Amino acid sequence: MHTLKRRLSIYLQTRLRNLHDERGDVPGWVLVTLMTAGLVVALWAVAGPTLTQVFNDAIAKVTGAI
Secondary structure (H helix, E strand, O other), X not given: OHHHHHHHHHHHHHHHHOHXXXXXXXXXXXXXXXXXXXXXXXXXXXXXXXXXXXXXXXXXXXXXXX
8 A cells, every 4th residue: 555655646746747848738639629529510410310319219218108
């Protein structure tokens, strides 16, 4: 248990020292977020009605409506 705490402490100290180095990666995260949102919108446009129908059928079967 003691070694785990020691390793965690060293890891956190190292991360805090290197924190200023990671600020330059913000545009990368913005790009990843925008690309993910674009993929979700594109997939929903193509498969939205089918996914909605599958969901509604599954809910109807669980609630006993069918």
